[in-house]
Amino acid sequence: xxxxxxxxxxxxxxxxxxxxxxxxxxxxxxxxxxxxxxxxxxxxxxxxxxxxxxxxxxxxxxxxxxxxxxxxxxxxxxxxxxxxxxxxxxxxxxxxxxxxxxxxxxxxxxxxxxxxxxxxxxxxxxxxxxxxxxxxxxxxxxxxxxxxxxxxxxxxxxxxxxxxxxxxxxxxxxxxxxxxxxxxxxxxxxxxxxxxxxxxxxxxxxxxxxxxxxxxxxxxxxxxxxxxxxxxxxxxxxxxxxxxxxxxxxxxxxxxxxxxxxxxxxxxxxxxxxxxxxxxxxxxxxxxxxxxxxxxxxxxxxxxxxxxxxxxxxxxxxxxxxxxxxxxxxxxxxxxxxxxxxxxxxxxxxxxxxxxxxxxxxxxxxxxxxxxxxxxxxxxxxxxxxxxxxxxxxxxxxxxxxxxxxxxxxxxxxxxxxxxxxxxxxxxxxxxxxxxxxxxxxxxxxxxxxxxxxxxxxxxxxxxxxxxxxxxxxxxxxxxxxxxxxxxxxxxxxxxxxxxxxxxxxxxxxxxxxxxxxxxxxxxxx
Amino acid sequence: xxxxxxxxxxxxxxxxxxxxxxxxxxxxxxxxxxxxxxxxxxxxxxxxxxxxxxxxxxxxxxxxxxxxxxxxxxxxxxxxxxxxxxxxxxxxxxxxxxxxxxxxxxxxxxxxxxxxxxxxxxxxxxxxxxxxxxxxxxxxxxxxxxxxxxxxxxxxxxxxxxxxxxxxxxxxxxxxxxxxxxxxxxxxxxxxxxxxxxxxxxxxxxxxxxxxxxxxxxxxxxxxxxxxxxxxxxxxxxxxxxxxxxxxxxxxxxxxxxxxxxxxxxxxxxxxxxxxxxxxxxxxxxxxxxxxxxxxxxxxxxxxxxxxxxxxxxxxxxxxxxx
Numbered sequence: 016x017x018x019x020x021x022x023x024x025x026x027x028x029x030x031x032x033x034x035x036x037x038x039x040x041x042x043x044x045x046x047x048x049x050x051x052x053x054x055x056x057x058x059x060x061x062x063x064x065x066x067x068x069x070x071x072x073x074x075x076x077x078x079x080x081x082x083x084x085x086x087x088x089x090x091x092x093x094x095x096x097x098x099x100x101x102x103x104x105x106x107x108x109x110x111x112x113x114x115x116x117x118x119x120x121x122x123x124x125x126x127x128x129x130x131x132x133x134x135x136x137x138x139x140x141x142x143x144x145x146x147x148x149x150x151x152x153x154x155x156x157x158x159x160x161x162x163x164x165x166x167x168x169x170x171x172x173x174x175x176x177x178x179x180x181x182x183x184x185x186x187x188x189x190x191x192x193x194x195x196x197x198x199x200x201x202x203x204x205x206x207x208x209x210x211x212x213x214x215x216x217x218x219x220x221x222x223x224x225x226x227x228x229x230x231x232x233x234x235x236x237x238x239x240x241x242x243x244x245x246x247x248x249x250x251x252x253x254x255x256x257x258x259x260x261x262x263x264x265x266x267x268x269x270x271x272x273x274x275x276x277x278x279x280x281x282x283x284x285x286x287x288x289x290x291x292x293x294x295x296x297x298x299x300x301x302x303x304x305x306x307x308x309x310x311x312x313x314x315x316x317x318x319x320x321x322x323x324x325x326x327x328x329x330x331x332x333x334x335x336x337x338x339x340x341x342x343x344x345x346x347x348x349x350x351x352x353x354x355x356x357x358x359x360x361x362x363x364x365x366x367x368x369x370x371x372x373x374x375x376x377x378x379x380x381x382x383x384x385x386x387x388x389x390x391x392x393x394x395x396x397x398x399x400x401x402x403x404x405x406x407x408x409x410x411x412x413x414x415x416x417x418x419x420x421x422x423x424x425x426x427x428x429x430x431x432x433x434x435x436x437x438x439x440x441x442x443x444x445x446x447x448x449x450x451x452x453x454x455x456x457x458x459x460x461x462x463x464x465x466x467x468x469x470x471x472x473x474x475x476x477x478x479x480x481x482x483x484x485x486x487x488x489x490x491x492x493x494x495x496x497x498x499x500x501x502x503x504x505x506x507x508x509x510x511x512x513x514x515x516x517x518x519x520x521x522x523x524x525x526x527x528x529x530x531x532x533x534x535x536x537x538x539x540x541x
Numbered sequence: 542x543x544x545x546x547x548x549x550x551x552x553x554x555x556x557x558x559x560x561x562x563x564x565x566x567x568x569x570x571x572x573x574x575x576x577x578x579x580x581x582x583x584x585x586x587x588x589x590x591x592x593x594x595x596x597x598x599x600x601x602x603x604x605x606x607x608x609x610x611x612x613x614x615x616x617x618x619x620x621x622x623x624x625x626x627x628x629x630x631x632x633x634x635x636x637x638x639x640x641x642x643x644x645x646x647x648x649x650x651x652x653x654x655x656x657x658x659x660x661x662x663x664x665x666x667x668x669x670x671x672x673x674x675x676x677x678x679x680x681x682x683x684x685x686x687x688x689x690x691x692x693x694x695x696x697x698x699x700x701x702x703x704x705x706x707x708x709x710x711x712x713x714x715x716x717x718x719x720x721x722x723x724x725x726x727x728x729x730x731x732x733x734x735x736x737x738x739x740x741x742x743x744x745x746x747x748x749x750x751x752x753x754x755x756x757x758x759x760x761x762x763x764x765x766x767x768x769x770x771x772x773x774x775x776x777x778x779x780x781x782x783x784x785x786x787x788x789x790x791x792x793x794x795x796x797x798x799x800x801x802x803x804x805x806x807x808x809x810x811x812x813x814x815x816x817x818x819x820x821x822x823x824x825x826x827x828x829x830x831x832x833x834x835x836x837x838x839x840x841x842x843x844x845x846x847x848x849x850x851x852x853x854x855x856x857x858x859x860x861x862x863x864x
Contacts, residue, residue, distance in 0.1 A: 057801075065670060067638075194646055194660065205640030353638040357665040359645065364593070364661040371799035378797060379790040386786060423733050426794060426802050430737065430809075433790030434744070437783045441748065444779045470751035473696055474744040480688040481740040485733065488681035490674065493733045500737075 020524070025517030028404070031509055035407030042414045052414045055421035055495055058369050060362035061189040062197050066162075066204070066352040068182050073154030073350035074104055074147055076209075079255070081126060081140065082106045086254045087289060088122050090296075099235060101253065110136040151182070154349040159184055162352075164345035165203050169338075183355065192362055199338065207307045207351055208342035210259035210280070212290070212325075213237075213251040215301040215313055223250040242309040242329050249310045251303045256293045258347075261286030265343035267336045270328060276336035277328040280343060287323025295319035306339075372425035379429055380406075383436060391443050392537035397518050398439035401510040405435050408506040413499070421495035431503030437474075438511035442467045447538045456527050456535075460519050464512070471512065475504050550774045553821055554766045554829070560822035567815075568711060571718020580717065583726030584632065584664055586678065588671035592631040592648055593662040596655075599626045604655045612651060624800035628661075636665045678732045682713065685739055697750055698838070704827030705746050708819045712742045712812060715819075719811040725804040734808040741787070741809075742816025745780060746824045752776050753828070757838055765835050769825045784817045 041049035056063050082101050085108070089096050095111040110116060113136060123131060128146025132139040142150065159178050166174040166188070175187040186204065191197045216236045219226070223238055224246070231238050231250065241247035264281040282290055294302070294316050303313040304327055311329035331339065383402070387395035409428065413420065446463030454462070478500070485497035519526075526535050533539040584591050594600070602620060609615040609631065618633035637644060645663035652658065666674075686706060694702035716738055725731060752772035760768050791813060795806035 066640075067667075067669075194643070194649070198643060198646065201640045201643065352640065354640050354665070355638065355667040356670045357663065359663045361659060361661040363595075363659065368799060368801055371797060372794075372802070375790075375793045375798045378793045382789045382793065383786050386789070390782070422801055423730050423805070426730075426798070426805060429790055429794055429798075430787070433787035434741070434783070436786055437744065437779075440779050440782045440786075444776075444782075448775070466755070469755075470748045473751060474747045477689055477692055477743050477747055478740040480692060481685040481736055481743070484681055484685040484688055485736050488677045488684065489733070490677070490729070493729050496733045500740075 020520055022517055022520045024513045025521055028510065028514035028517045031408055031514075032404045035404055035409075035411045038411035038414055039407045042410050050414050050417060052410060053417060053419040054365075054369075055419045055424065056187060056189060056358070056365075057360055057422045058365045058420065058425070059189055060192065060360045060365040061187065062191040062200065063188075063356075063358040063360075064186040064201075064204075064354060065179065065356035066158075066184040066186060067355045068155050068158050068184065069351045069353060070151040070154055070182055071350075073150050074142060076349060077150050078104055078106055078140075078142060080258065080260070081129065081142075083254050083256070083258070084126065085119075085122070087256075089119075091292070092118055094118060099254070100232075102232075105139055105141050107137065107139045109138070155182055155184070157346070157349050158352060161346050161348055162186065162204050165206075165341055166200070168341045168345065169200065169203055171200065184352065191359070197359060199334075201354075203338050203342060205352060206339070206342040207348050208259065208339070208345075209307050209347040210262060210327075210343060211255040211305040212257040213255045213303045213305050214293075214297065215303050216250045216252050217300065219250040223248040226250065239303070239305055239308055239310045242306075242311050249303055249313055251305065251310075255305075256302070257282070257286055257289055259343065260347065261289075262343060262346075265340045267333070267340045268326070275328065276331060276333050277326050278336055278340050278343065279324060279326050282323035282325075284323070287321070290323055290325070291319055291321045368422050368425075372422065372429065376425070376429050376432065379432055383432065387436060387439075390537055391439075392533065393535045394439070394443050394446070394515075395537065397515045398436055398443070398511070400518070401439065401507075401514045402432065402435050404514060405503070405506045405510045406432065408510065409499070409503050412502050412506065418498050418502075419495050420499070423493060423496035424499040427496045427499035428503065431500065431507065435503065435507040435511060438467070438471045438507060439515060441470055442511075442515070443536065446536060450532055450536065450538055456530075456532065457523055460516075460523070464516055468512070471508070475508055478504050550767075550770050551777070552770055553773045554769050554826065557822060557826045557829075560818075561826070564711070564819070564823060567715055567718070571714050571721070574718050574721040575714075578721050580721060580727050581724055582671075582675070583728035583731075584666045584671070585728040586671050586675040587634070588636055588666050588668035589632065589634045590636050590644055590666075591662070591664040592645060592660065593623060593628065594631070594648075594652070594658050595628045595661050596658040597627070598656060600629045600658075601655050602629065605629065605631075605652060608651045608655055609648075612647070615648070615651070624803070628800075636667050638667055674729065678729075681732065681736060682739070685736060686710070689739070689743055693747070693750075697754060698833075700828055700831040700833045701750050701754075703831060704824045705743060705750070707827055708746060708824035709739055709743060711819050711823055712738055712816050715815045716808055716812045720804075720808060723807060725807065728804070730802065730805045731808055734805045734812070737809060738812030738816060741813060742819060745783075745816055745820040748779065749773055749776050749820055749825060753825070757835055758842060763835050765829060765833055768835065769828065773821055773825060780817060780820065784813060788813055 038049070042052045045051070079101060085106065086099065094115040097109045097111055099108040100106070110119065116136070123129060128143050128149070130141050130143045155178060159176055162184065163174070163176040166176065171188055171190040173189055175185070177185045179185040188200055191200055219234055219236050226238060228238070235253050236250045237253045238248050238250055241249065261282050262280055263283045266279050268277055268279045269275065270277050298316050298318060301313050301315050304311045306327065311327050384399045387398050389395070391398065406428070409431065442463050445467045446459050449459035449462050482497045482501040482504070486494055489497055529535070600622065605620050609618050609620065614635050615633060618631050620629055620631050622628065623630045631648065644665065645660050649660055686709060689709065690702050690706050693705050713735060716735055720727060720731060749772060752775055753768060756768045756772045760771055762768055762771070788810070791806050791809045794802055795810060798806055
C-alpha cells in the first residue's frame with residue numbers, strides 16, 4: 016500500500032485549522048484567558064451615544080478668559096480702562112491714559128493668537144482664524160479626554176470614548192443595565208462643571224431681579240439665578256476672577272455644622288495667587304461661586320484667603336456631590352456637548368438576539384452540511400470540513416483583532432456559511448464536467464481546480480470590494496458586518512481552495528483505486 | 542445526485558425577449574412603487590425616536606395609545622406590534638439633544654399603569670445624523686458600483702463591466718421595490734442588505750462572465766448568442782446550487798433570526814432570487830446589446846498571446862545570451 020501524500024496545501028490548511036480552533040476557543044467558552052470577540056452593544060446590551068461638541072462655545076469661553084487676563088493685569092498695574100465689553104467673539108475696551116498703551120501692548124503681545132485692532136485708544140480684540148481652529152480642535156480633544164476620565168472614575172466596565180469625524184464623540188457604555196444608571200452616566204457626561212468665581216456687583220445687585228439681559232450686558236454684568244431658588248438672582252461682573260481651569264483637585268467633604276455634603280476644591284499656584292490678591296483687595300464685598308451658570312453661594316469676604324482652597328456648598332445629595340466632584344476633578348468641558356444619536360439596548364434584548372442568530376447559524380449549517388453530502392458525496396464531506404474550519408478561522412481572526420461582533424455581523428457569519436460552499440460547488444461542478452468527458456480522476460480534480468480558480472478569485476475580490484466600501488462608509492453595526500464578510504471571504508478562499516485540494520491530494524490514490532466516482536463525487540461516470 | 546445530468550445546452554437567449562418583458566414589468570413596477578409610495582425611511586436616516594417595549598402579557602395597544610396621547614410630543618407617535626403580541630414599538634419623529642433628560646424614562650412614566658413591561662431598546666437619532674447617514678449610504682452604494690465597474694472593466698472588458706453595472710442597478714431597483722412593497726423601514730441594516738445583494742449577485746454574474754470569456758476561446762461556435770447559451774447552461778447547476786444553499790440560509794434567518802433581522806433577511810431573499818435571474822436574463826443579453834464581438838475579442842486575445850510568446854522568445858534568447 017502506498018503511503019498517503021501530504022502536500023504543502025494540507026499542511027497550510029491544518030495549521031490554519033489548528034490556529035482557528037485554538038484562538039476561537041476563548042470566544043466560544045467565554046474563558047478569561049486569551050483574546051475574545053467583543054460583543055457589540057446590540058448583542059450584550061448597553062448605551063451607545065454620538066455626542067456633538069458645540070465648538071462655538073469654546074471660542075466664546077476662550078475670549079472670555081483673555082478678557083479676564085486683561086482685567087486682572089489692568090487692576091494690578093493700575094491701568095484705567097473704560098467700556099470694557101465682551102460681545103460675541105470680541106473683547107473691546109478703551110484706555111483712559113495714552114501712557115498705558117505700551118504696557119497693555121506688551122501684555123497683549125505675550126498672549127498668542129490674538130487679532131488686535133486699534134483705533135486710537137480703542138481696542139478691539141478677537142482670536143485669529145488659526146487660533147479659532149486650534150481652540151476648536153483643543154476643545155474636542157479635551158472633551159474626549161474629560162468624558163473618558165469621568166466615566167473611568169464613575170466605575171463602569173470598559174467605557175469607550177473616541178473622537179468620530181470632525182466634531183463628534185462616540186461614547187459606548189457596555190455596562191449600563193438600568194435606566195437609572197444610564198441617567199446618571201448621561202448627566203455626568205453632560206455636566207459642564209464650569210466653575211467660576213465672580214465678583215458680585217454691589218451697585219447693580221438691587222436691580223438684579225428686574226434687569227433685562229441687554230441692560231445687564233450694557234453695564235458689564237451677568238445675571239445668574241440661585242441654585243435652589245430660581246427667583247433669587249445675582250448680578251455679577253461679567254469678567255470672572257477665576258475659572259475652573261485653575262482647579263487642581265475637588266473632593267467631597269461634610270459641613271461640620273450641618274453635616275451636609277460640600278465640595279472642597281484646591282487651586283493651582285497661579286489661581287491661589289489671583290484668589291489671594293482678589294480677596295485681599297475686596298474685603299467686605301461678596302464673592303459669588305458660580306457653577307454651570309447658577310450661583311451656589313455668595314459669601315462676604317472677611318479676610319484675604321491665601322492657600323488657594325475654597326468650598327462649594329449648595330445643598331446637594333451625597334450622590335450629586337460625588338458626581339460633581341468627579342466632574343470638577345476631571346476638568347470642565349470647554350464646550351458643551353449635545354446628544355446627536357443615542358441607542359440603548361436592554362440586556363434581555365441582546366441575549367435574545369444572540370440566541371436567535373445562533374439558532375439560525377446552527378440550523379443553516381446543518382441544512383448545508385446534509386445537502387452537500389447528499390449532492391456531492393465524499394467531496395461534499397471535504398467541503399463541509401472546509402466550512403467548519405472556515406467558521407473557526409473567522410471567529411479566531413475576529414478575536415485576534417478584537418473585532419466587534421454585532422447583530423448584522425452575526426447575519427454576516429450566517430451568510431458567509433451560505434456563500435462559503437460556493438467555491439466548492441464551482442470546483443465540484445468543474446470536476447464533474449471533466450469526469451463526464453471521460454477524463455481520469457486525478458486529472459479531473461487538477462483541471463477542475465485550475466479552471467475554477469479565475470471565477471472564484473474574481474467573484475471573491477469583487478465581494479471584498481463591496482465590503483471595503485461598506486466599511487469605509489458604514490457606521491457602527493454595518494462596519495461590523497463588513498469586517499465579518501471580508502474575513503469570511505478570505506478564510507473561505509483558504510479553506511475551500513487550499514484545504515479541500517490538500518485533502519484530495521492526500522487520498523487521491525484511494526479514489527483512483529476504488530474507481531467509484533459516485534461515492535467520491537456524487538456523480539456516476541457513465 | 543445531480544440536477545442537470547447531461548451537458549445539455551439550453552436556449553436561454555432565444556427566450557430573452559420574454560424574460561426581458563417580465564423584467565421590464567418588475568423594473569417599472571418597482572419604479573412606480575418608489576415614485577408613488579416612496580421609501581419609508583426608518584429613524585436611522587430620517588431622524589426620530591424608537592422605543593421598543595416588551596410586556597409580560599399581551600400588549601394593551603389602546604391603553605398605550607391613550608396614555609401617550611396625554612403628552613404633547615408623543616401625541617403623534619405610532620404604536621405597532623413588533624413580532625409578537627407582547628412586544629411593541631413606539632415611533633415618533635422628534636428627538637431631543639438634551640443629555641440630561643431621557644425620553645425612555647418619560648415614556649415608562651406615562652405607561653406605568655398599562656401593565657408590567659420592560660423597555661428593551663431606545664434609539665434616538667438627531668436629524669443631522671440621519672442626513673449624514675443617508676448621504677453616506679447613497680455614497681456607499683455608488684462607490685461600490687463604481688469599484689465593481691473598474692474591477693470588471695480591468696479584468697474582463699468594458700462591455701462586461703457595463704452589463705454587470707446595468708444588471709446590478711436592476712437588482713438594486715427591484716430590491717428597493719420590494720422594500721417599498723413590504724413597507725420595510727429603511728435603516729442601516731437594510732442598507733447592509735442592499736449592499737450584500739450587490740456583492741452576491743455580482744458573484745453570480747462574474748462566474749457566468751468568466752465562463753463566457755473562457756468559452757470564447759474554446760467554443761467551436763462564433764455566435765455570441767450560442768456562446769452565452771453554452772456558458773449559462775454549463776454554470777447552471779452551480780448557479781442553482783449556490784442560490785439554493787444561500788436561500789436556505791437566508792430563509793432560516795428570516796424564519797428564526799428574530800424580528801431585528803426580519804427586514805434584512807426579507808430583502809436578501811428577494812435580492813438572491815432577483816440576482817440569480819438577472820445574471821442569466823439581464824447581464825448576459827446586455828453583452829449582445831452592447832454589440833460585443835466575439836471575433837474582435839478573439840483577435841485581441843490572439844494578439845495578446847502573440848505578444849506574450851514574443852516576450853517569452855526574447856527572454857529565452859536573453860537567457861541563452863543571444864542578445
